[in-house]
């Protein structure tokens with residue numbers, strides 16, 4: 001192995017990009033090898049702390065199973081090692097063939113959570129548009145965009161990180177931030193030490209719930225009823241910001257009229273929560289005003305009424321006057337960086353981006369095609385053939401719903417290229433697998449909107465046989481005669497210089513700023529002197545945009561039809577994908593020091609287990625209308641999970657919960673799958 005570090009001995013500061021928190025880290029190098037990774041004390045995101053995944057990056061980059069040579073699938077299904085140049089020549093030739101036989105839109109590109117959102121995603125978007133196809137997909141068909149669109153509709157922007165450290169009341173709606181966003185939880189803990197109150201709304205008693213002043217063990221899928229109930233009490237008790245509502249909002253009368261039906265009694269009947277718990281939540285929210293921080297977690301998006309659930313949560317911040325406010329929601333200025341995407345010059349929106357017709361909001365606000373439409377498009381050649389895909393940094397065979405269909409669709413493609421560090425279940429389906437660079441093997445710009453800061457990461461390592469994202473897209477573009485017009489930069493470093501031009505800070509200066517550069521100081525209460533960036537310029541409780549698409553203008557509550565015992569054949573409610581602290585979706589199960597959880601389990605309440613006559617650790621079959629998997633039972637004591645609800649984590653190859661999930665039960669606005677509300681049953685194995 002002749003991998004080379006940028007210096008042979010010393011410490012290099014950079015960011016950890018093993019999750020979107022991007023903690024500041026110091027990479028320790030000795031004798032040309034990375035020996036240790038530690039938290040960087042001076043970095044504002046983490047002040048020296050890291051989660052266990054941070055230091056484990058050493059094991060990731062030097063992992064013995066890492067891909068180091070391109071692989072080509074043979075006719076017998078086995079892989080043959082080939083050279084990089086040959087792989088790219090053949091991929092380019094296959095793409096030209098697809099374009100000639102069908103047209104450019106028969107090619108698509110898909111990026112996953114692993115490569116990040118700013119620069120690496122933009123290369124992929126730029127490439128596919130330069131090729132002439134509008135078909136760019138990402139994890140945003142199941143994550144983040146529904147929240148983004150909901151907030152965008154209400155207030156014109158979305159910022160995932162409220163000002164936790166200065167909040168007085170913090171509400172987690174279906175989120176477990178200590179596992180999923182450690183630095184955010186550290187900021188929450190700072191606020192708790194100053195006397196803030198934490199409310200956790202979750203069907204499971206999570207690590208966050210154990211720290212909470214109030215834990216509301218809600219029935220899955222009913223959060224909108226609870227949020228409406230809070231709105232009702234704030235309005236009925238005159239505990240809302242009347243000046244904000246009168247001067248800066250739109251649709252309050254309609255909101256107040258609709259909220260009236262959400263009495264604590266009605267909300268209790270929907271959510272399964274005690275009336276005094278509902279009242280206490282509203283009281284804590286009212287007392288915290290305006291320093292109230294709401295966090296709508298992924299579970300809000302993974303419900304059939306998810307986008308509207310987030311809208312009513314966003315509306316609560318307006319009622320509390322917690323918008324653009326210290327201790328509340330932050331309205332950041334956008335980072336002054338150049339754009340790599342080609343939507344201005346090559347919108348291609350008339351080329352039938354997949355999913356645009358059925359779910360226009362995702363394309364309108366996020367310029368994303370919808371992966372919930374992709375598999376059927378491939379399998380049915382409808383509305384047009386999609387015959388080739390390049391996937392980078394994603395593992396949809398384990399992470400997209402209805403894995404059986406994903407497997408079939410990917411197998412039906414004429415060309416599937418997968419770039420990854422490992423031979424994942426998705427990579428195994430590819431015609432070509434290309435070894436990808438990890439975050440320590442590239443230099444890229446990151447933006448931290450909640451601090452209005454940008455930072456450049458340092459390339460620490462060159463790994464033999466591996467190419468970074470930019471080099472890959474540029475080399476492929478060259479073979480398609482697209483390099484000069486679209487990928488003219490010879491290195492990623494040159495791209496970084498170009499991106500930075502409007503920022504008023506040179507590449508050299510950025511390199512020297514190990515903890516980033518604040519492009520503008522944070523300001524609050526800007527809405528008093530400038531319009532909200534919504535269609536009306538006001539904070540919108542009602543949406544004319546959604547009304548125009550045939551939806552209700554209010555974020556109405558729709559009672560879920562999936563409830564414990566509501567469906568005879570499938571009496572349990574399966575929620576999926578609760579985050580493991582040391583795994584990240586399908587990643588890190590191959591890193592020994594992170595292997596604290598050895599197998600997938602189905603979490604179940606003790607009384608439900610007893611009724612089914614199943615014992616802790618027993619292997620059972622969990623069945624849904626989509627399929628079945630066999631895995632071990634984990635009985636939860638002390639009401640750690642709500643009765644009638646079961647939970648299975650995602651990302652396991654041997655017990656892939658996405659074999660159980662559905663890609664047709666979708667939120668009508670966002671098109672997001674219902675990953676937290678799947679009707680299910682459990683069978684004992686011996687009953688076969």
Ligand SMILES: Nc1nc2c(c(=O)[nH]1)N[C@H]1C(S)=C(S)[C@@H](COP(=O)(O)OP(=O)(O)OC[C@H]3O[C@@H](n4cnc5c(=O)[nH]c(N)nc54)[C@H](O)[C@@H]3O)O[C@H]1N2
Pocket residue numbers: 019113143144173174175176177179180181201202203204206218219220221222223296297298299300303575577578579580581582583584585676
């Ligand atoms: N270690 C680690 N960190 C991660 C990830 C990872 O895989 N591992 N993934 C990252 C990604 S991409 C994302 S999107 C985030 C997600 O981060 P979070 O949004 O914090 O998601 P979870 O940690 O899964 O917590 C979701 C909680 O919602 C609960 N829940 C399920 N259904 C409902 C419901 O209907 N209502 C309510 N109120 N609660 C419900 C679940 O029991 C669970 O405890 O995490 C990110 N961070």
Ligand SMILES: Nc1nc2c(c(=O)[nH]1)N[C@H]1C(S)=C(S)[C@@H](COP(=O)(O)OP(=O)(O)OC[C@H]3O[C@@H](n4cnc5c(=O)[nH]c(N)nc54)[C@H](O)[C@@H]3O)O[C@H]1N2
Pocket residue numbers: 111112113114115139142143298302392393394395396398399400401419420421422424436437438439576577578584585586587650651657658661675
């Ligand atoms: N049932 C169920 N399914 C879910 C969820 C759920 O809650 N329930 N959550 C969903 C959510 S919120 C999300 S965001 C998705 C995430 O879905 P994916 O984006 O598919 O997530 P990962 O499993 O993290 O896949 C990342 C892949 O990239 C590879 N990789 C790591 N680093 C790099 C790199 O630097 N470059 C490249 N090219 N590759 C790299 C990893 O080895 C891994 O194979 O999963 C979704 N799936």
Ligand code: SF4
Pocket residue numbers: 016017018019020021022023049050051052053054055181182183
């Ligand atoms: S929370 Fe952990 S994985 Fe995420 S950036 Fe920080 S150290 Fe890395």
Ligand SMILES: [Mo]
Pocket residue numbers: 113139142143144298
């Ligand atoms: Mo996600």
